[in-house]
Amino acid sequence: MATAPGEPALSVSHLSKSYGVGFLARQRRPALVDLSLEVARGEVFGYLGPNGSGKTTTIKVLMGLVFPDSGDARVLGHALRDPLWRSRVGYLPEHPYFYDYLTPVEYLDYVGRLFGLSRAVRSERSASLLAELGLSEARDVPVRRFSKGMAQRLGLAQALLNDPELVILDEPMSGLDPIGRRLVRDVILGLKRQGRTIFFSTHILPDAETLCDRIALLRDGRLLKAGRLDEILGRDESHQLEILVSGGSLAGLPEPARVGHRMGERSHVFVPEPRLSATIEALARGGARILSVQVVRQSLEDYFMKEMGQDPAPSASWQD
Amino acid sequence: MAGLNRVVAVASNTFRETVRERVLYNLAFFAVLMTASSLLLGQLSIRQDEKIVKDLGLGSMDIFGTLIALFIGVGLISKEIERRSLYPLLAKPLTRSEFLLGKFVGLCFTLFVNIVLMSLGLFAVLLITYHRVDFALLKAIYPIFLGLMLVVAVALFFSSVASSSLLATLWTLAVVVAGRFSDVIRNMRDVANVPHWLATGLYWALPNFRNFDVKNQVVYGDPVSPAALMWMTAYAFTYCAILLGAARLAFASRDLN
Numbered sequence: 001m002a003t004a005p006g007e008p009a010l011s012v013s014h015l016s017k018s019y020g021v022g023f024l025a026r027q028r029r030p031a032l033v034d035l036s037l038e039v040a041r042g043e044v045f046g047y048l049g050p051n052g053s054g055k056t057t058t059i060k061v062l063m064g065l066v067f068p069d070s071g072d073a074r075v076l077g078h079a080l081r082d083p084l085w086r087s088r089v090g091y092l093p094e095h096p097y098f099y100d101y102l103t104p105v106e107y108l109d110y111v112g113r114l115f116g117l118s119r120a121v122r123s124e125r126s127a128s129l130l131a132e133l134g135l136s137e138a139r140d141v142p143v144r145r146f147s148k149g150m151a152q153r154l155g156l157a158q159a160l161l162n163d164p165e166l167v168i169l170d171e172p173m174s175g176l177d178p179i180g181r182r183l184v185r186d187v188i189l190g191l192k193r194q195g196r197t198i199f200f201s202t203h204i205l206p207d208a209e210t211l212c213d214r215i216a217l218l219r220d221g222r223l224l225k226a227g228r229l230d231e232i233l234g235r236d237e238s239h240q241l242e243i244l245v246s247g248g249s250l251a252g253l254p255e256p257a258r259v260g261h262r263m264g265e266r267s268h269v270f271v272p273e274p275r276l277s278a279t280i281e282a283l284a285r286g287g288a289r290i291l292s293v294q295v296v297r298q299s300l301e302d303y304f305m306k307e308m309g310q311d312p313a314p315s316a317s318w319q320d
Numbered sequence: 321m322a323g324l325n326r327v328v329a330v331a332s333n334t335f336r337e338t339v340r341e342r343v344l345y346n347l348a349f350f351a352v353l354m355t356a357s358s359l360l361l362g363q364l365s366i367r368q369d370e371k372i373v374k375d376l377g378l379g380s381m382d383i384f385g386t387l388i389a390l391f392i393g394v395g396l397i398s399k400e401i402e403r404r405s406l407y408p409l410l411a412k413p414l415t416r417s418e419f420l421l422g423k424f425v426g427l428c429f430t431l432f433v434n435i436v437l438m439s440l441g442l443f444a445v446l447l448i449t450y451h452r453v454d455f456a457l458l459k460a461i462y463p464i465f466l467g468l469m470l471v472v473a474v475a476l477f478f479s480s481v482a483s484s485s486l487l488a489t490l491w492t493l494a495v496v497v498a499g500r501f502s503d504v505i506r507n508m509r510d511v512a513n514v515p516h517w518l519a520t521g522l523y524w525a526l527p528n529f530r531n532f533d534v535k536n537q538v539v540y541g542d543p544v545s546p547a548a549l550m551w552m553t554a555y556a557f558t559y560c561a562i563l564l565g566a567a568r569l570a571f572a573s574r575d576l577n
């Protein structure tokens with residue numbers, strides 16, 4: 001049963017969750033606070049935030065692994081407790097662990113049985129996914145001999161076995177080498193081309209920037225911002241201009257213009273858009289020759305670090 | 321029907337896990353024990369050796385089975401949570417109740433296979449050494465299996481509610497040991513400084529594993545009535561159902577962190 005047109009693939013409404021900490025878990029530490037967001041069908045949605053910001057908790061709530069204190073969520077138009085959506089969703093947990101006594105073929109066969117797939121379909125899908133994810137040669141090797149990257153790829157295979165409409169991936173790039181990351185990126189882009197919805201959490205920002213249609217930023221369990229990347233990164237205060245100049249004096253530039261790297265006679269001067277005219281005048285006064293002016297859009301990482309730097313939480317960390 | 325298929329899938333994977341994790345290697349110890357006892361006891365005892373071999377065989381089934389039920393049983397859920405291996409499974413159309421039931425059935429099947437192979441081994445030793453097989457031993461073997469099912473249910477319950485495998489092991493061990501000495505608990509009523517209500521309450525609340533111990537009766541040829549076997553069956557199944565129901569309740573609302 002397909003999701004009704006216009007109906008979001010995922011919708012989270014005023015979700016809150018806290019965990020008990022301390023002696024007898026009598027104190028509550030909030031993990032999610034009044035979180036609301038929507039993920040449209042067919043989009044790649046990046047869920048970003050430092051460790052401890054609530055990304056995994058959100059995904060666990062969606063997957064029914066933890067229960068919210070309050071709020072609601074719907075997956076493919078169904079309430080969380082409704083089992084109907086589960087055969088249409090794929091899920092890769094963070095740091096996945098699979099039964100190490102099984103081979104990938106046996107594990108995927110087991111998962112396929114849980115989905116109620118026939119033996120022929122299980123066999124065909126498992127062979128094609130293992131080939132796509134570069135695990136064909138390891139198909140009969142026990143998982144206990146797998147590297148972290150291979151386990152992550154098996155995790156993707158089990159998440160895609162049921163040909164899901166919505167794929168939820170918790171830190172899919174975590175612990176992967178550049179080749180593995182490229183593979184995951186290709187898988188996500190392939191799913192997007194097929195019209196699937198992908199919701200993934202990550203703290204590898206360049207990957208999010210490459211893949212995502214929209215992102216949400218989370219800190220301390222609270223949603224800081226959600227929207228399209230160009231909306232988020234393209235605001236006035238985000239526009240930087242880079243002026244390439246040659247020769248002359250760079251003294252007396254108006255604040256907050258700054259001089260970047262120099263190469264011989266040439267220098268790069270960075271200035272916010274509103275201060276462009278004043279900066280060009282100052283450069284002309286100093287005898288500098290202006291070679292080019294171009295917009296420098298800040299990267300997601302720049303933006304994110306700025307957002308995090310405004311009021312950094314003690315628990316916030318970008319380190320694994 | 322789909323739910324039943326998922327239970328069978330979990331059960332067969334649990335059985336496969338126990339086989340791959342070499343749980344059935346205990347059969348090798350059993351084989352050595354049976355062979356050694358049949359060879360040695362004939363020389364050491366007079367006319368009692370057959371009874372001793374039977375006693376040893378049944379006792380080994382009970383002890384080995386209890387150890388497997390206890391130590392594998394407590395890991396059925398808690399190990400899955402600690403390793404997070406159940407996360408991807410519970411995101412699929414598999415309910416927590418189906419997962420619990422599948423785990424229970426899978427380990428019970430392992431114990432069933434174990435006890436069948438041990439029984440065949442015991443019968444083979446008796447046939448080779450004494451040229452006869454005493455099928456009345458099945459009247460002791462069947463209750464042993466019922467008792468093992470109950471140990472699995474106790475272990476599964478604590479595995480579902482305890483926050484770690486260690487705690488689950490300690491609780492299960494305590495209940496199984498106490499349940500094997502339930503007559504001692506009952507007699508505590510007569511000890512002055514133990515409250516009567518406490519001893520009586522514990523006696524009735526704890527699973528009474530002595531109900532399933534008819535080894536001596538069978539070995540010494542005393543009858544075990546069909547009614548007694550039916551009562552044991554009803555007791556085991558009722559107690560297992562209660563424990564699985566409680567485990568389901570606890571597990572259904574548990575956050576998997």
